[in-house]
Amino acid sequence: MQTQKILVSGQVQGVGFRWSARQLAQQLGVTGTVQNLPTGQVAIVASASAKVLxxxxxxxxxxxxxxxxxxxxxxxxxPTRRFNEFRIII
Incomplete structure (x- = not known):
């Protein structure tokens, strides 16, 4: 099990990115969080095996x-963190 912070740049706010990331995470068995940042980026904290990440x-x-x-x-x-699910932080 590993945990990574993924900072995503581009056209990623106001286009359903967080919802799509949550759907993908659920399909792959990734747990963690996703949230918009004031910079226009999206921050993901994700936990799973190295291959899945x-x-x-x-x-x-x-x-x-x-x-x-x-x-x-x-x-x-x-540092490795355990989450119960993958959720969107509003």
């Missing part, structure tokens, strides 16, 4: 929908 970040980078444009992912390893 790699798949998750790869799919985020590829794009979750045609109207969502991810230009950059900055990934930082964090």
């Amino acid at each position: 790699s798949d998750f970040t790869h799919q985020l980078q590829r794009g979750l929908a045609p109207w969502i444009q991810v230009t950059d992912l900055a990934i930082t390893d964090l």
Whole structure:
């Protein structure tokens, strides 16, 4: 089990990115949180196995929908955290 902070840049606010990220996380078995930041970026804290996190970040980078444009992912390893689910922070 690993935990990563993923800072997502691009056209990711107001386009359903958080909802789409939550759907993907639930499909892959990732737990954690996703929230909009005042900078226009989205912050994700995600916990799963290394392989699952790699798949998750790869799919985020590829794009979750045609109207969502991810230009950059900055990934930082964090101390392992356990979450019960993957939730959107409003």
